[in-house]
Amino acid sequence: MRDRASGRTVGGMRTLFLQAPAVSMLLLWMLVPLGMTLWFSFQRYNLLNPMISGFAGLDNYTYLLTDPALWTAMGNTLLLVGWVLAITVVGGTLLAVLFQQEFFGRGIARLLVIAPFFVMPTVSALIWKNMMMHPVNGVLAWLFNLFGFHAVDWFSSLPLTSIVIIVSWEWLPFALLILLTAIQSLDDDQVEAARMDGAGPIAIFWFITLPHLKRAISVVIMIEMIFLLTIFAEIFVTTSGGPGLASTNLAYLIYIRALLDFDVGGASAGGVIAIILANIVAIFLVRTVAKNLET
Amino acid sequence: MNQTLSKKLVLTLLAWFIALVVFFPIFWMILTSFKTEGEAVATPPSLFFDPTLAGYHEVMARADYVKFALNSVIVSVGSTLLALLVAIPAAYSMAFLPTPRTRGTLLWMLSTKMLPPVGVLMPIYLIFRDLGLLDSLTGLTIVYMLMNLPIVVWMLYTFFKDVPRDILEAGRMDGAGTLQEVLYLLMPLTLPGIASTGLLSVILSWNEAFWSLNLTTSDAAPLTAFIASFSSPEGLFWAKLSAASTMAIAPILILGWMTQKQMVRGLTFGAVK
Numbered sequence: 050m051r052d053r054a055s056g057r058t059v060g061g062m063r064t065l066f067l068q069a070p071a072v073s074m075l076l077l078w079m080l081v082p083l084g085m086t087l088w089f090s091f092q093r094y095n096l097l098n099p100m101i102s103g104f105a106g107l108d109n110y111t112y113l114l115t116d117p118a119l120w121t122a123m124g125n126t127l128l129l130v131g132w133v134l135a136i137t138v139v140g141g142t143l144l145a146v147l148f149q150q151e152f153f154g155r156g157i158a159r160l161l162v163i164a165p166f167f168v169m170p171t172v173s174a175l176i177w178k179n180m181m182m183h184p185v186n187g188v189l190a191w192l193f194n195l196f197g198f199h200a201v202d203w204f205s206s207l208p209l210t211s212i213v214i215i216v217s218w219e220w221l222p223f224a225l226l227i228l229l230t231a232i233q234s235l236d237d238d239q240v241e242a243a244r245m246d247g248a249g250p251i252a253i254f255w256f257i258t259l260p261h262l263k264r265a266i267s268v269v270i271m272i273e274m275i276f277l278l279t280i281f282a283e284i285f286v287t288t289s290g291g292p293g294l295a296s297t298n299l300a301y302l303i304y305i306r307a308l309l310d311f312d313v314g315g316a317s318a319g320g321v322i323a324i325i326l327a328n329i330v331a332i333f334l335v336r337t338v339a340k341n342l343e344t
Numbered sequence: 345m346n347q348t349l350s351k352k353l354v355l356t357l358l359a360w361f362i363a364l365v366v367f368f369p370i371f372w373m374i375l376t377s378f379k380t381e382g383e384a385v386a387t388p389p390s391l392f393f394d395p396t397l398a399g400y401h402e403v404m405a406r407a408d409y410v411k412f413a414l415n416s417v418i419v420s421v422g423s424t425l426l427a428l429l430v431a432i433p434a435a436y437s438m439a440f441l442p443t444p445r446t447r448g449t450l451l452w453m454l455s456t457k458m459l460p461p462v463g464v465l466m467p468i469y470l471i472f473r474d475l476g477l478l479d480s481l482t483g484l485t486i487v488y489m490l491m492n493l494p495i496v497v498w499m500l501y502t503f504f505k506d507v508p509r510d511i512l513e514a515g516r517m518d519g520a521g522t523l524q525e526v527l528y529l530l531m532p533l534t535l536p537g538i539a540s541t542g543l544l545s546v547i548l549s550w551n552e553a554f555w556s557l558n559l560t561t562s563d564a565a566p567l568t569a570f571i572a573s574f575s576s577p578e579g580l581f582w583a584k585l586s587a588a589s590t591m592a593i594a595p596i597l598i599l600g601w602m603t604q605k606q607m608v609r610g611l612t613f614g615a616v617k
Contacts, residue, residue: 071430078490
Protein backbone atom coordinates (compact mmCIF):
# COMPACT_ATOMS: atom_id res chain seq x y z
CA MET A 50 0.00 0.00 0.00
CA ARG A 51 2.86 2.34 0.78
CA ASP A 52 4.13 1.86 -2.75
CA ARG A 53 0.83 2.94 -4.15
CA ALA A 54 0.82 6.14 -2.10
CA SER A 55 4.28 7.15 -3.32
CA GLY A 56 3.28 6.21 -6.83
CA ARG A 57 6.30 7.92 -8.34
CA THR A 58 8.29 4.71 -8.09
CA VAL A 59 5.35 2.61 -9.23
CA GLY A 60 4.16 4.74 -12.15
CA GLY A 61 1.64 2.18 -13.34
CA MET A 62 -0.19 2.15 -10.02
CA ARG A 63 -0.48 5.93 -9.96
CA THR A 64 -1.84 5.96 -13.50
CA LEU A 65 -4.36 3.33 -12.52
CA PHE A 66 -5.45 5.34 -9.51
CA LEU A 67 -5.87 8.56 -11.51
CA GLN A 68 -7.73 6.96 -14.39
CA ALA A 69 -9.80 4.48 -12.43
CA PRO A 70 -12.85 6.71 -11.80
CA ALA A 71 -13.24 7.79 -15.42
CA VAL A 72 -12.51 4.36 -16.88
CA SER A 73 -14.73 2.40 -14.50
CA MET A 74 -17.68 4.78 -14.92
CA LEU A 75 -17.49 4.62 -18.70
CA LEU A 76 -17.07 0.87 -18.57
CA LEU A 77 -20.24 0.52 -16.48
CA TRP A 78 -22.11 3.02 -18.68
CA MET A 79 -21.20 1.01 -21.74
CA LEU A 80 -21.26 -2.63 -20.64
CA VAL A 81 -24.33 -2.78 -18.38
CA PRO A 82 -26.88 -1.27 -20.82
CA LEU A 83 -25.25 -3.04 -23.75
CA GLY A 84 -25.45 -6.39 -21.98
CA MET A 85 -29.05 -5.73 -20.95
CA THR A 86 -30.08 -4.72 -24.49
CA LEU A 87 -28.56 -7.94 -25.84
CA TRP A 88 -30.23 -10.03 -23.10
CA PHE A 89 -33.67 -8.41 -23.55
CA SER A 90 -33.48 -8.85 -27.31
CA PHE A 91 -33.66 -12.63 -26.75
CA GLN A 92 -36.48 -12.42 -24.19
CA ARG A 93 -40.26 -12.29 -24.34
CA TYR A 94 -40.77 -9.18 -22.27
CA ASN A 95 -43.61 -6.67 -22.44
CA LEU A 96 -44.19 -4.17 -19.64
CA LEU A 97 -47.94 -4.10 -20.34
CA ASN A 98 -48.31 -7.85 -20.11
CA PRO A 99 -46.28 -9.43 -17.30
CA MET A 100 -47.73 -12.86 -18.16
CA ILE A 101 -45.49 -13.03 -21.23
CA SER A 102 -41.97 -14.06 -20.29
CA GLY A 103 -39.16 -16.46 -21.02
CA PHE A 104 -36.54 -17.07 -23.64
CA ALA A 105 -37.60 -16.01 -27.11
CA GLY A 106 -34.68 -17.27 -29.12
CA LEU A 107 -34.48 -15.28 -32.33
CA ASP A 108 -38.22 -14.51 -32.35
CA ASN A 109 -37.78 -10.79 -31.67
CA TYR A 110 -35.34 -10.53 -34.54
CA THR A 111 -37.42 -12.58 -36.99
CA TYR A 112 -40.50 -10.58 -36.08
CA LEU A 113 -38.62 -7.30 -36.50
CA LEU A 114 -36.81 -8.24 -39.70
CA THR A 115 -40.01 -9.45 -41.37
CA ASP A 116 -41.92 -6.34 -40.27
CA PRO A 117 -42.31 -3.95 -43.22
CA ALA A 118 -42.20 -1.05 -40.72
CA LEU A 119 -38.53 -1.79 -40.04
CA TRP A 120 -37.62 -1.59 -43.70
CA THR A 121 -39.58 1.63 -44.17
CA ALA A 122 -37.76 3.06 -41.17
CA MET A 123 -34.38 1.84 -42.46
CA GLY A 124 -35.10 3.40 -45.84
CA ASN A 125 -36.08 6.67 -44.20
CA THR A 126 -32.95 6.59 -42.05
CA LEU A 127 -30.77 6.13 -45.14
CA LEU A 128 -32.55 8.90 -47.05
CA LEU A 129 -32.32 11.26 -44.08
CA VAL A 130 -28.62 10.58 -43.45
CA GLY A 131 -27.75 10.60 -47.15
CA TRP A 132 -29.49 13.83 -48.05
CA VAL A 133 -28.37 15.74 -44.98
CA LEU A 134 -24.77 14.60 -45.52
CA ALA A 135 -24.84 15.61 -49.18
CA ILE A 136 -26.31 19.04 -48.42
CA THR A 137 -24.14 19.86 -45.41
CA VAL A 138 -20.82 18.53 -46.74
CA VAL A 139 -21.08 20.08 -50.20
CA GLY A 140 -22.61 23.28 -48.81
CA GLY A 141 -20.19 23.41 -45.91
CA THR A 142 -17.15 23.04 -48.18
CA LEU A 143 -18.29 25.77 -50.56
CA LEU A 144 -19.22 28.08 -47.70
CA ALA A 145 -15.88 27.43 -45.98
CA VAL A 146 -14.10 28.65 -49.12
CA LEU A 147 -16.40 31.69 -49.34
CA PHE A 148 -16.12 32.67 -45.67
CA GLN A 149 -12.34 32.27 -45.81
CA GLN A 150 -12.09 35.13 -48.33
CA GLU A 151 -11.57 38.71 -47.21
CA PHE A 152 -14.78 40.72 -47.19
CA PHE A 153 -16.46 43.47 -45.21
CA GLY A 154 -17.89 42.41 -41.85
CA ARG A 155 -16.49 38.89 -42.13
CA GLY A 156 -16.38 38.31 -38.37
CA ILE A 157 -20.05 39.11 -37.86
CA ALA A 158 -21.21 37.24 -40.97
CA ARG A 159 -19.36 34.15 -39.68
CA LEU A 160 -21.08 34.40 -36.31
CA LEU A 161 -24.50 34.61 -37.96
CA VAL A 162 -23.93 31.66 -40.24
CA ILE A 163 -22.75 29.25 -37.51
CA ALA A 164 -25.52 30.28 -35.08
CA PRO A 165 -28.03 27.49 -35.92
CA PHE A 166 -25.66 24.84 -34.56
CA PHE A 167 -26.09 26.24 -31.04
CA VAL A 168 -29.90 26.24 -31.13
CA MET A 169 -31.45 23.34 -29.23
CA PRO A 170 -33.12 20.78 -31.55
CA THR A 171 -36.61 21.25 -30.14
CA VAL A 172 -36.44 25.01 -30.76
CA SER A 173 -35.07 24.58 -34.30
CA ALA A 174 -37.77 22.11 -35.19
CA LEU A 175 -40.58 24.27 -33.79
CA ILE A 176 -39.39 27.50 -35.42
CA TRP A 177 -39.36 25.75 -38.77
CA LYS A 178 -42.62 23.91 -38.20
CA ASN A 179 -44.59 26.94 -37.08
CA MET A 180 -43.04 30.12 -38.37
CA MET A 181 -41.31 28.97 -41.56
CA MET A 182 -43.25 25.98 -42.92
CA HIS A 183 -46.78 26.58 -41.67
CA PRO A 184 -49.02 26.15 -44.74
CA VAL A 185 -51.08 29.29 -44.02
CA ASN A 186 -49.13 31.67 -41.81
CA GLY A 187 -45.56 30.56 -42.48
CA VAL A 188 -42.94 32.75 -44.11
CA LEU A 189 -42.36 30.16 -46.86
CA ALA A 190 -46.08 30.05 -47.70
CA TRP A 191 -46.07 33.84 -47.98
CA LEU A 192 -42.96 33.77 -50.23
CA PHE A 193 -44.46 31.06 -52.45
CA ASN A 194 -47.68 33.02 -52.86
CA LEU A 195 -45.71 36.17 -53.59
CA PHE A 196 -44.06 34.48 -56.55
CA GLY A 197 -47.29 32.90 -57.72
CA PHE A 198 -46.72 29.34 -56.51
CA HIS A 199 -49.06 27.28 -54.40
CA ALA A 200 -48.16 27.12 -50.73
CA VAL A 201 -46.95 23.68 -49.70
CA ASP A 202 -48.31 21.83 -46.70
CA TRP A 203 -44.80 20.71 -45.83
CA PHE A 204 -45.36 18.24 -43.04
CA SER A 205 -48.26 16.34 -44.56
CA SER A 206 -47.18 16.24 -48.20
CA LEU A 207 -43.37 16.24 -47.86
CA PRO A 208 -42.71 15.02 -44.31
CA LEU A 209 -39.26 13.52 -44.82
CA THR A 210 -38.11 16.43 -46.99
CA SER A 211 -39.17 18.82 -44.25
CA ILE A 212 -37.12 16.92 -41.67
CA VAL A 213 -34.14 16.90 -44.07
CA ILE A 214 -34.40 20.70 -44.44
CA ILE A 215 -34.55 21.28 -40.68
CA VAL A 216 -31.70 18.89 -39.87
CA SER A 217 -29.53 20.28 -42.70
CA TRP A 218 -30.08 23.77 -41.34
CA GLU A 219 -28.80 22.59 -37.96
CA TRP A 220 -25.74 20.70 -39.28
CA LEU A 221 -24.57 22.92 -42.15
CA PRO A 222 -23.00 25.32 -39.61
CA PHE A 223 -21.22 22.37 -37.97
CA ALA A 224 -19.63 21.31 -41.26
CA LEU A 225 -18.76 24.94 -42.01
CA LEU A 226 -17.20 25.50 -38.58
CA ILE A 227 -14.95 22.44 -38.84
CA LEU A 228 -13.98 23.00 -42.47
CA LEU A 229 -13.33 26.70 -41.93
CA THR A 230 -10.89 25.78 -39.16
CA ALA A 231 -9.23 23.20 -41.40
CA ILE A 232 -8.98 25.55 -44.39
CA GLN A 233 -7.09 28.11 -42.30
CA SER A 234 -4.08 25.80 -42.13
CA LEU A 235 -3.84 25.82 -45.94
CA ASP A 236 -0.42 27.03 -47.06
CA ASP A 237 -0.82 30.47 -48.70
CA ASP A 238 2.49 30.15 -50.55
CA GLN A 239 1.28 27.02 -52.28
CA VAL A 240 -1.88 28.77 -53.47
CA GLU A 241 0.15 31.79 -54.57
CA ALA A 242 2.59 29.58 -56.48
CA ALA A 243 -0.28 27.83 -58.26
CA ARG A 244 -1.76 31.21 -59.17
CA MET A 245 1.60 32.32 -60.61
CA ASP A 246 1.58 29.20 -62.75
CA GLY A 247 -1.73 30.32 -64.16
CA ALA A 248 -4.16 28.12 -62.20
CA GLY A 249 -7.70 29.53 -62.06
CA PRO A 250 -9.84 29.59 -58.93
CA ILE A 251 -11.61 26.34 -59.87
CA ALA A 252 -8.33 24.52 -60.48
CA ILE A 253 -6.99 25.81 -57.15
CA PHE A 254 -10.12 24.62 -55.36
CA TRP A 255 -10.07 21.21 -57.03
CA PHE A 256 -6.35 20.42 -56.89
CA ILE A 257 -5.19 22.24 -53.74
CA THR A 258 -8.05 23.16 -51.38
CA LEU A 259 -10.08 19.96 -51.69
CA PRO A 260 -7.14 17.56 -51.16
CA HIS A 261 -6.09 19.67 -48.15
CA LEU A 262 -9.61 19.34 -46.68
CA LYS A 263 -9.86 15.61 -47.34
CA ARG A 264 -9.29 14.46 -43.79
CA ALA A 265 -11.44 17.18 -42.23
CA ILE A 266 -14.27 16.29 -44.62
CA SER A 267 -14.03 12.61 -43.73
CA VAL A 268 -14.15 13.50 -40.02
CA VAL A 269 -17.22 15.70 -40.60
CA ILE A 270 -18.94 12.90 -42.53
CA MET A 271 -18.31 10.33 -39.83
CA ILE A 272 -19.27 12.51 -36.87
CA GLU A 273 -22.44 13.65 -38.62
CA MET A 274 -23.33 10.07 -39.53
CA ILE A 275 -23.16 8.98 -35.91
CA PHE A 276 -25.52 11.77 -34.83
CA LEU A 277 -27.77 11.61 -37.89
CA LEU A 278 -28.36 7.87 -37.58
CA THR A 279 -30.29 8.57 -34.39
CA ILE A 280 -32.10 11.85 -35.12
CA PHE A 281 -35.01 11.94 -32.70
CA ALA A 282 -36.14 15.28 -31.25
CA GLU A 283 -36.80 16.92 -34.63
CA ILE A 284 -39.19 14.09 -35.59
CA PHE A 285 -40.72 13.94 -32.12
CA VAL A 286 -41.90 17.58 -32.14
CA THR A 287 -42.88 17.92 -35.80
CA THR A 288 -44.38 14.87 -37.49
CA SER A 289 -44.28 12.21 -34.74
CA GLY A 290 -43.02 9.91 -37.47
CA GLY A 291 -46.08 10.40 -39.63
CA PRO A 292 -48.19 10.60 -41.65
CA GLY A 293 -48.24 6.82 -41.26
CA LEU A 294 -44.58 5.87 -41.15
CA ALA A 295 -43.52 8.42 -43.78
CA SER A 296 -41.00 10.15 -41.53
CA THR A 297 -40.22 7.38 -39.02
CA ASN A 298 -36.53 6.58 -38.82
CA LEU A 299 -34.91 3.71 -36.94
CA ALA A 300 -34.52 5.73 -33.74
CA TYR A 301 -38.17 6.78 -33.78
CA LEU A 302 -39.35 3.24 -34.52
CA ILE A 303 -37.41 1.93 -31.51
CA TYR A 304 -38.93 4.71 -29.39
CA ILE A 305 -42.44 3.68 -30.52
CA ARG A 306 -41.74 0.03 -29.67
CA ALA A 307 -40.11 0.93 -26.36
CA LEU A 308 -42.07 3.71 -24.72
CA LEU A 309 -45.41 3.59 -26.54
CA ASP A 310 -45.85 -0.19 -26.98
CA PHE A 311 -43.64 -1.12 -24.00
CA ASP A 312 -42.35 -4.09 -26.01
CA VAL A 313 -38.96 -4.43 -24.30
CA GLY A 314 -37.87 -7.45 -26.35
CA GLY A 315 -38.72 -5.94 -29.74
CA ALA A 316 -37.30 -2.53 -28.90
CA SER A 317 -34.06 -4.14 -27.73
CA ALA A 318 -33.73 -6.13 -30.95
CA GLY A 319 -34.12 -2.81 -32.79
CA GLY A 320 -31.54 -1.29 -30.45
CA VAL A 321 -29.04 -4.01 -31.31
CA ILE A 322 -29.50 -3.25 -35.01
CA ALA A 323 -28.94 0.48 -34.36
CA ILE A 324 -25.79 -0.31 -32.37
CA ILE A 325 -24.41 -2.50 -35.17
CA LEU A 326 -25.06 0.21 -37.78
CA ALA A 327 -23.40 2.89 -35.64
CA ASN A 328 -20.42 0.65 -35.00
CA ILE A 329 -19.74 0.15 -38.68
CA VAL A 330 -19.32 3.93 -38.98
CA ALA A 331 -17.49 4.16 -35.66
CA ILE A 332 -14.72 1.79 -36.73
CA PHE A 333 -13.76 4.14 -39.56
CA LEU A 334 -13.94 7.23 -37.36
CA VAL A 335 -11.79 5.69 -34.62
CA ARG A 336 -9.22 4.69 -37.24
CA THR A 337 -9.03 8.20 -38.68
CA VAL A 338 -8.65 9.73 -35.23
CA ALA A 339 -6.05 7.10 -34.25
CA LYS A 340 -3.86 8.06 -37.22
CA ASN A 341 -3.70 11.60 -35.89
CA LEU A 342 -3.02 10.65 -32.28
CA GLU A 343 0.46 10.78 -30.80
CA THR A 344 0.73 9.63 -27.22
CA MET B 345 -6.61 47.79 -57.29
CA ASN B 346 -10.08 48.64 -58.50
CA GLN B 347 -10.59 45.06 -59.56
CA THR B 348 -9.74 43.68 -56.11
CA LEU B 349 -12.15 46.16 -54.52
CA SER B 350 -15.03 45.18 -56.78
CA LYS B 351 -14.22 41.52 -56.15
CA LYS B 352 -14.35 42.22 -52.44
CA LEU B 353 -17.72 43.94 -52.82
CA VAL B 354 -19.19 41.00 -54.72
CA LEU B 355 -17.89 38.60 -52.08
CA THR B 356 -19.32 40.80 -49.34
CA LEU B 357 -22.76 40.81 -50.94
CA LEU B 358 -22.77 37.07 -51.57
CA ALA B 359 -21.47 36.07 -48.13
CA TRP B 360 -23.81 38.43 -46.30
CA PHE B 361 -26.79 37.25 -48.33
CA ILE B 362 -26.06 33.63 -47.35
CA ALA B 363 -25.36 34.55 -43.72
CA LEU B 364 -28.67 36.42 -43.47
CA VAL B 365 -30.66 33.62 -45.11
CA VAL B 366 -29.15 31.04 -42.75
CA PHE B 367 -29.72 33.27 -39.73
CA PHE B 368 -33.22 34.32 -40.81
CA PRO B 369 -35.23 31.73 -38.83
CA ILE B 370 -33.50 32.81 -35.61
CA PHE B 371 -33.99 36.48 -36.45
CA TRP B 372 -37.65 35.84 -37.22
CA MET B 373 -38.10 33.99 -33.93
CA ILE B 374 -36.58 36.90 -31.97
CA LEU B 375 -38.81 39.33 -33.88
CA THR B 376 -41.92 37.23 -33.28
CA SER B 377 -41.17 37.11 -29.56
CA PHE B 378 -41.90 40.88 -29.42
CA LYS B 379 -45.24 40.61 -31.25
CA THR B 380 -48.74 40.02 -29.93
CA GLU B 381 -50.23 36.60 -30.68
CA GLY B 382 -52.39 38.23 -33.36
CA GLU B 383 -49.47 39.86 -35.16
CA ALA B 384 -47.43 36.67 -34.85
CA VAL B 385 -49.73 34.77 -37.20
CA ALA B 386 -50.56 37.72 -39.49
CA THR B 387 -50.40 37.21 -43.26
CA PRO B 388 -48.54 38.85 -44.88
CA PRO B 389 -45.99 38.60 -42.07
CA SER B 390 -45.55 41.96 -40.39
CA LEU B 391 -42.05 43.37 -40.24
CA PHE B 392 -43.02 46.65 -38.58
CA PHE B 393 -45.14 46.56 -35.46
CA ASP B 394 -45.34 47.94 -31.93
CA PRO B 395 -42.93 45.78 -29.97
CA THR B 396 -44.42 44.35 -26.81
CA LEU B 397 -42.99 42.30 -23.98
CA ALA B 398 -46.35 40.58 -23.42
CA GLY B 399 -45.02 37.24 -24.68
CA TYR B 400 -42.14 37.34 -22.21
CA HIS B 401 -44.39 38.43 -19.35
CA GLU B 402 -46.81 35.59 -19.97
CA VAL B 403 -44.08 32.98 -20.23
CA MET B 404 -42.49 34.23 -17.02
CA ALA B 405 -45.85 34.54 -15.24
CA ARG B 406 -46.48 30.86 -15.77
CA ALA B 407 -43.84 30.49 -13.04
CA ASP B 408 -42.84 27.13 -14.42
CA TYR B 409 -40.55 28.75 -16.99
CA VAL B 410 -38.15 29.66 -14.21
CA LYS B 411 -38.31 26.10 -12.91
CA PHE B 412 -37.47 24.60 -16.32
CA ALA B 413 -34.64 27.09 -16.84
CA LEU B 414 -33.27 26.29 -13.39
CA ASN B 415 -33.44 22.57 -14.21
CA SER B 416 -31.40 23.23 -17.35
CA VAL B 417 -28.81 25.20 -15.39
CA ILE B 418 -28.54 22.63 -12.59
CA VAL B 419 -28.28 19.66 -14.93
CA SER B 420 -25.81 21.15 -17.41
CA VAL B 421 -23.56 22.87 -14.86
CA GLY B 422 -23.74 19.95 -12.42
CA SER B 423 -22.90 17.33 -15.03
CA THR B 424 -20.03 19.49 -16.33
CA LEU B 425 -18.47 19.97 -12.89
CA LEU B 426 -18.71 16.25 -12.17
CA ALA B 427 -17.21 15.38 -15.56
CA LEU B 428 -14.30 17.80 -15.01
CA LEU B 429 -13.68 16.37 -11.55
CA VAL B 430 -13.32 12.87 -12.94
CA ALA B 431 -11.66 13.84 -16.21
CA ILE B 432 -8.88 16.14 -14.98
CA PRO B 433 -6.95 13.39 -13.11
CA ALA B 434 -7.47 10.97 -16.00
CA ALA B 435 -6.33 13.46 -18.66
CA TYR B 436 -3.40 14.48 -16.43
CA SER B 437 -2.10 10.94 -16.18
CA MET B 438 -2.62 10.30 -19.89
CA ALA B 439 -0.72 13.44 -20.89
CA PHE B 440 2.14 13.31 -18.39
CA LEU B 441 2.43 9.67 -17.35
CA PRO B 442 1.74 7.84 -20.59
CA THR B 443 1.92 4.06 -20.52
CA PRO B 444 1.69 1.64 -23.43
CA ARG B 445 -2.01 1.38 -22.67
CA THR B 446 -2.81 5.13 -22.83
CA ARG B 447 -3.44 5.19 -26.56
CA GLY B 448 -5.81 2.25 -26.36
CA THR B 449 -7.68 3.79 -23.41
CA LEU B 450 -8.18 7.08 -25.25
CA LEU B 451 -9.50 5.39 -28.38
CA TRP B 452 -11.74 3.15 -26.31
CA MET B 453 -13.21 6.22 -24.58
CA LEU B 454 -13.93 7.72 -27.98
CA SER B 455 -15.67 4.52 -29.04
CA THR B 456 -18.06 4.65 -26.05
CA LYS B 457 -19.32 7.94 -27.49
CA MET B 458 -20.38 6.02 -30.60
CA LEU B 459 -22.97 3.97 -28.77
CA PRO B 460 -26.30 5.28 -30.10
CA PRO B 461 -28.49 6.42 -27.18
CA VAL B 462 -31.54 4.80 -28.74
CA GLY B 463 -29.74 1.43 -28.62
CA VAL B 464 -29.69 1.53 -24.83
CA LEU B 465 -32.97 3.40 -24.26
CA MET B 466 -34.78 0.38 -22.84
CA PRO B 467 -32.15 -0.68 -20.26
CA ILE B 468 -31.52 2.88 -19.06
CA TYR B 469 -35.26 3.50 -18.79
CA LEU B 470 -35.77 0.31 -16.76
CA ILE B 471 -32.72 0.91 -14.51
CA PHE B 472 -33.93 4.45 -13.85
CA ARG B 473 -37.46 3.22 -13.13
CA ASP B 474 -36.19 0.66 -10.61
CA LEU B 475 -33.84 3.13 -8.92
CA GLY B 476 -36.51 5.85 -8.81
CA LEU B 477 -34.39 8.12 -11.02
CA LEU B 478 -37.03 8.75 -13.71
CA ASP B 479 -37.90 12.46 -13.89
CA SER B 480 -35.17 13.33 -11.38
CA LEU B 481 -32.42 15.93 -11.71
CA THR B 482 -29.90 13.48 -10.25
CA GLY B 483 -30.61 10.91 -12.94
CA LEU B 484 -30.36 13.37 -15.82
CA THR B 485 -27.17 14.88 -14.38
CA ILE B 486 -25.55 11.43 -14.22
CA VAL B 487 -26.54 10.61 -17.80
CA TYR B 488 -25.21 13.91 -19.15
CA MET B 489 -22.00 13.56 -17.21
CA LEU B 490 -21.36 10.10 -18.69
CA MET B 491 -22.45 11.27 -22.14
CA ASN B 492 -19.87 14.08 -22.15
CA LEU B 493 -17.06 12.39 -20.20
CA PRO B 494 -15.23 11.02 -23.29
CA ILE B 495 -15.25 14.43 -25.01
CA VAL B 496 -14.13 16.17 -21.82
CA VAL B 497 -11.22 13.75 -21.27
CA TRP B 498 -10.14 14.08 -24.91
CA MET B 499 -10.28 17.84 -25.01
CA LEU B 500 -8.42 18.22 -21.69
CA TYR B 501 -5.85 15.73 -22.93
CA THR B 502 -5.10 17.80 -26.05
CA PHE B 503 -4.78 20.97 -23.93
CA PHE B 504 -2.56 19.26 -21.31
CA LYS B 505 -0.32 17.88 -24.06
CA ASP B 506 0.54 21.46 -25.00
CA VAL B 507 2.01 22.20 -21.55
CA PRO B 508 5.81 21.95 -21.56
CA ARG B 509 6.85 19.08 -19.33
CA ASP B 510 9.78 21.02 -17.88
CA ILE B 511 7.44 23.23 -15.90
CA LEU B 512 5.86 20.27 -14.14
CA GLU B 513 9.29 18.68 -13.68
CA ALA B 514 10.47 21.83 -11.92
CA GLY B 515 7.51 21.68 -9.58
CA ARG B 516 8.25 18.05 -8.86
CA MET B 517 11.84 18.93 -7.99
CA ASP B 518 10.53 21.40 -5.45
CA GLY B 519 8.69 18.52 -3.84
CA ALA B 520 5.16 19.08 -5.10
CA GLY B 521 2.88 16.03 -4.82
CA THR B 522 0.50 14.97 -7.57
CA LEU B 523 -2.40 16.91 -6.10
CA GLN B 524 -0.36 20.10 -5.66
CA GLU B 525 1.09 19.70 -9.12
CA VAL B 526 -2.39 19.55 -10.64
CA LEU B 527 -3.93 22.26 -8.47
CA TYR B 528 -1.15 24.85 -8.41
CA LEU B 529 0.77 24.27 -11.63
CA LEU B 530 -1.33 22.52 -14.25
CA MET B 531 -4.73 24.06 -13.63
CA PRO B 532 -3.62 27.71 -13.63
CA LEU B 533 -1.57 27.09 -16.78
CA THR B 534 -4.42 25.45 -18.66
CA LEU B 535 -7.33 27.42 -17.26
CA PRO B 536 -8.48 28.74 -20.67
CA GLY B 537 -8.48 25.18 -22.01
CA ILE B 538 -10.34 23.82 -18.99
CA ALA B 539 -12.86 26.66 -19.28
CA SER B 540 -13.60 26.05 -22.95
CA THR B 541 -13.88 22.30 -22.29
CA GLY B 542 -16.39 23.06 -19.55
CA LEU B 543 -18.32 25.44 -21.82
CA LEU B 544 -18.58 22.84 -24.58
CA SER B 545 -19.88 20.32 -22.07
CA VAL B 546 -22.46 22.86 -20.80
CA ILE B 547 -23.57 23.60 -24.38
CA LEU B 548 -23.96 19.92 -25.28
CA SER B 549 -25.94 19.18 -22.11
CA TRP B 550 -28.11 22.26 -22.44
CA ASN B 551 -29.13 21.30 -25.99
CA GLU B 552 -29.47 17.55 -25.41
CA ALA B 553 -32.93 16.38 -26.43
CA PHE B 554 -33.06 12.58 -26.46
CA TRP B 555 -32.65 11.69 -22.82
CA SER B 556 -34.42 14.81 -21.60
CA LEU B 557 -37.51 13.93 -23.66
CA ASN B 558 -37.50 10.26 -22.66
CA LEU B 559 -36.40 10.34 -19.03
CA THR B 560 -38.23 13.40 -17.69
CA THR B 561 -41.88 14.39 -17.61
CA SER B 562 -42.41 17.45 -15.44
CA ASP B 563 -40.37 17.76 -12.22
CA ALA B 564 -36.92 17.48 -13.79
CA ALA B 565 -37.79 18.58 -17.33
CA PRO B 566 -35.18 21.01 -18.71
CA LEU B 567 -35.88 23.67 -21.35
CA THR B 568 -35.55 21.27 -24.30
CA ALA B 569 -38.49 19.27 -22.95
CA PHE B 570 -40.46 22.38 -21.97
CA ILE B 571 -40.18 23.82 -25.50
CA ALA B 572 -41.30 20.46 -26.91
CA SER B 573 -44.60 20.89 -25.03
CA PHE B 574 -45.43 23.74 -27.44
CA SER B 575 -45.65 21.20 -30.26
CA SER B 576 -49.25 20.16 -29.56
CA PRO B 577 -51.47 21.31 -32.42
CA GLU B 578 -53.92 23.14 -30.16
CA GLY B 579 -51.12 25.12 -28.55
CA LEU B 580 -50.28 27.49 -31.37
CA PHE B 581 -49.02 30.40 -29.33
CA TRP B 582 -46.21 31.64 -31.55
CA ALA B 583 -45.32 34.77 -29.62
CA LYS B 584 -45.05 32.84 -26.36
CA LEU B 585 -43.17 29.99 -28.05
CA SER B 586 -40.77 32.55 -29.54
CA ALA B 587 -40.26 34.34 -26.24
CA ALA B 588 -39.57 31.09 -24.40
CA SER B 589 -37.26 29.89 -27.20
CA THR B 590 -35.34 33.15 -27.35
CA MET B 591 -34.66 33.02 -23.63
CA ALA B 592 -33.70 29.35 -23.90
CA ILE B 593 -31.13 29.77 -26.67
CA ALA B 594 -29.69 33.24 -25.90
CA PRO B 595 -27.15 32.22 -23.24
CA ILE B 596 -25.95 29.21 -25.22
CA LEU B 597 -25.69 31.16 -28.46
CA ILE B 598 -23.41 33.67 -26.75
CA LEU B 599 -21.31 30.94 -25.11
CA GLY B 600 -21.08 29.12 -28.44
CA TRP B 601 -19.90 32.23 -30.26
CA MET B 602 -17.26 32.79 -27.60
CA THR B 603 -15.82 29.28 -27.74
CA GLN B 604 -16.21 28.33 -31.40
CA LYS B 605 -12.46 27.98 -32.04
CA GLN B 606 -11.80 25.59 -29.16
CA MET B 607 -15.02 23.70 -29.81
CA VAL B 608 -13.63 22.31 -33.04
CA ARG B 609 -10.97 20.43 -31.04
CA GLY B 610 -13.53 18.85 -28.77
CA LEU B 611 -16.07 18.02 -31.45
CA THR B 612 -13.54 16.30 -33.70
CA PHE B 613 -11.54 14.61 -30.90
CA GLY B 614 -8.44 16.55 -31.88
CA ALA B 615 -8.53 15.34 -35.48
CA VAL B 616 -9.03 18.91 -36.76
CA LYS B 617 -7.24 21.81 -35.04
